[in-house]
Amino acid sequence: MKPEEKRIALLIDADNAPASKIDVVLAEVARHGVANVRRAYGDWKSPYLQQWEAALHPYAIRPMQQFAYSTGKNAADMAMVIDAMDLLSGGSVDAFALVSSDADFTPLVMRILADGLKVYGFGERKTPDPFVNACSLFTYVEGLGQSPVSADTSLQERADPKKLRGDTRLVLLMRNAVEAASGDDGWANLSAVGSQIGNQASLDSRNYGYQKLSELIDAIGLFDLRRESQTVLVRDKRVLAKDVAG
Template sequence: MQEAKKIALLIDCDNVSHTAIEGVLEELAKHGTVNVRHAHGDWKSSSLSGWADKLHPHAIRPMQQFAYTKGKNATDAAMIIDAMDLLYSGNIDAFALMTSDSDFTPLVLRILENGFPVYGFGQRKTPKPFVDSCSPFIYIENLVSSSESETENVSSPVKKSKAKLRQDTALVRLLRTAIDQAAGDDGWANMGQVASYIANNNSSFSSINYGYGRVSDLIKATELFKVELRNGTAMYIRDPKS
């Protein structure tokens, strides 16, 4: 049995909401064990009170960073140093960065160069360069629990409708290409191979950003493709246009 990945979660508390931390940890549990949980910020600031309430329940270690100079984000530098220390410790198999700040893009690229995956979590305002560099990137608005949504007045995640999905030309193009590349001579593609193609060629992609837990659910929701179950469990997809 393969040993679970050891994941380091680093949180930029100055730049991302605390409302989705439960969802982030649940998502990371699918990939391994989050044995390092560091929350960076100036804990003397009242703006982090929401985060302060999340530390103990989720075994998150607060990393104090004083704002030495007004207008300068010392948290970024401290978090980068923390990441590099962990990178060279030899005790981590993957990283997760919870931030909406594109300044961390070079850090992600550096970690990827060392062969470690980087799971990104941030708000929809997150700049595209950072989103595209992660593997994958998930918008935290899709991970907020219903109770947090009511308390913080945050919009609950909603599954995109068939019409909305079909209007997303980039998504449709990606799905068609993946199915075409994974298809056999009969035109049918195994769902597992389709998902692998997407992961290998668009690492930042996540079906969760469209409101669906799995790629297969997302594909079925578009109603653009033929779906067939074989042997009761194996799903195959075919593009009628091919």
């Protein structure tokens, strides 16, 4: 492992995550660092976890057996939280990747963030907003591993531009990030905008059906984009309107 690579603890709530997406989840985690801890939690005697059981050895994931001691209580969730806190206090990891669609892990995410570590979340689109928004970056697994075969196919999966402009939270997040990263002329480097967004909230353009942040920003229709060699610049269209009015 390279010295600069982050050590990431990959913790999987097997009861609330699809086993079919583990390969693309691991590929996504690899973008941020090395998953030196890989654990999946559940009652492995349950027939519902057969698909996960088949994925454990090929991907070097350690099964963490947790019996359901009583009806209505998820002992696996408790075990996962306890292990996460042990890893956090032990200082053996630099970040966490939590795979679950369960909002009950939201307090855990906030506790990890309080210690200055990033949390990369992965779950299905049914995942409640509190968990999604709490993560440093949350990615819906349905959007992983899908390369746009054609423009038409890609457009069918994308959020409508009108709907994007009506998303007050998204627009405000974008405008604040562009303003914070812009120079005196109002133009901001796209990479700086992405960093600003990452510091403010969880945002993955693929959750909206767009492969790149620049494509999402362009689709909103409230920003100007300019390409200079390998650099992409972004400007709030209100800046130009203000200059013209002045």
